[in-house]
Amino acid sequence: MKRYAMGLALLGLASPLFAQNEADALRYSRLQFGGTARSLGAGGANVAVGADLGNLVSNPAGLGLFQRSEFSFSPGLGITNSDARVGNVNGSPQLRDTRNNFHVANASIAFANRRPDSDNNDWRGGTLAVGFTRVNDFNASFRYRSTLPDNRSLFQRFREPRASLDDIYGQDSVRSYTSLDGLAYGSFLSDFGRVNGRDAIVTPGPLQRTSATQEELVLTSGSQTQFDIGYGGSYRDKFYIGGAFGILTSRYNSTSELVETDETNSSRSFGSLTLRDELRTRGSGFNARLGAIYRPLDWLRVGASVQSPTFFQLDDEYSTALSAEFRQPITVGGQSVSSSSVKTEPGRYSYRLTTPWRASGGVAAVIGKYGFVSADVETLDYSEARLRNASDLQDGDTYSFASENDRISQIYKRVVNVRLGAEARLDAFRLRAGYASYGDPYRDSRFDRTQEYYTGGVGFRQRNLSLDLAGVYSTANRVYSPYTLASGAQPEVKVNTNRLTTTLTLGLQF
Secondary structure, eight states, X not given: OOOOOOOSTTOOOOOXXXXXXXXXXXHTTOOXXXXXXXXXHTTTOOTXXXXXXXXXXXXXXXXXXXXXXXXXXXEEEEEEEEEEEETTSTTOOOEEEXXXXXXXXXXXXXXXXXXXXXXXXXXXXXXXXXXXXXXXXXXXXXXXXXXXXXXXXHHHHHTSOSXXXXXXXXXXXXXXXXXXXXXXXXXXXXXXXXXXXXXXXXXXXXXXXXXXXXXXXXXXXXXXXXXXXXEEEEETTTEEEEEEEEEEEEEEEEEEEXXXXXXXXXXXXXXXEEEEEEEEEEEEEEEEEEEEEEEEETTEEEEEEEEOOOEEEEEEEEEEEEEEEEEEEEEETTEEEEEEEEEBOOEEEEEEEXXXXXXXXXXXXXXXXXXXXXXXXXXXXXXXXXXXXXXXXXXXXXXXXXXXXXXXXXXXXXXXXXXXXXEEEETTEEEEEEEEEEOOOBSOOSSOOOEEEEEEEEEXXXXXXEEEEEEEEEXXXXXXXXXXXXXXXXXXXXXXXXXXXXXXXXXXXX
């Protein structure tokens, strides 16, 4: 294997292994509906219903409908299944993976202050509530396997460096790697050569092959939880208005391990490589929302709410390792090498994210003591999300994110989310059902990434005690590529995910 001596005078910046981009903007902007089992069982359609602690995150005006103070606690269990297959490689099998997690979906308390009926004050009462709600679940895993030609493999990505040749040599000369291109060179999987009379990155002769088998496992975990304080008041029991302030905390972890092997023995020396990426993100942010509910008729309620962007500060920690096994030893600098292993130094980066505005409207028909039906419509424009630098933080800098924000504007669009729900009351018992559809945020129509939710639940009310159980079955599709190629022929993994979440809410009225 040849090692060319490269000058260091023109060193450029390495391409980062983890970059803050449009995927981060969508991940922390696309929320799920949450709250108590009562709200979940009815499809999350509670913008106009009211008198539920789930109103803290949907429409705080609903707090004004409380007649008594209430405390609720809602543990839950999530079971996530993912089926993945490489859609643009013939003969790829479909593989399934499962991930489970226990969590607390909601814990809240409302302090209601209701004036006596003999009081002629137009403001009939108000409710102060505090609590937290799980609004996003990142727990999932998927894996895939395929056999593809060498010109679509990770080796082809190595031959298309994003860093300059001087930069790649510079990383290796000090054994400090900051890009995938540097790692590939440091692990002897790429070398400097000549292509069409120009200096280029090439695959060393002993490692050249005709095909490769890829297998990857991608594991994610974490959640977003919102802590809220809100107040809702009742004017003549006809008009309700409320507001809330929320603090959102986010935990996201991602680990991927891509293994590439030469099962056909088309290479003289290459055996396998393993690329392992790890990302840990922690963040916090704040938002505010205002809402109103109007009762033009005793049985009809119309509601609306608007939520400000969430202003996040996010902190990433990341690392990448690349190792290789050679079926026959290769010669590097006069020495025989049978394996290699290199990794980056742990990296840290701090930045900011502003999510889009959200606006919701809803209508509910209350059928006396027999129950209700409700419908919500929510709209938000994912193309308005913006990444910003955090130069005032220890791990931040002055990078402008102009290209990333341009891409956010280009690939995302405005969506409309719809939620439908109903509750039937049978003496002390409740039956609930619902459906929700969350629109595809991408302008690209080749893949449908709509999220759908099918919900159901039961409840029991007896004096000061309530017990509710809800089940939410959701489906979602995504497309994943482990890397990109100039030809656009990189593997496209179609991931179909379904999740069943069960939530039990214990409520106490006082």
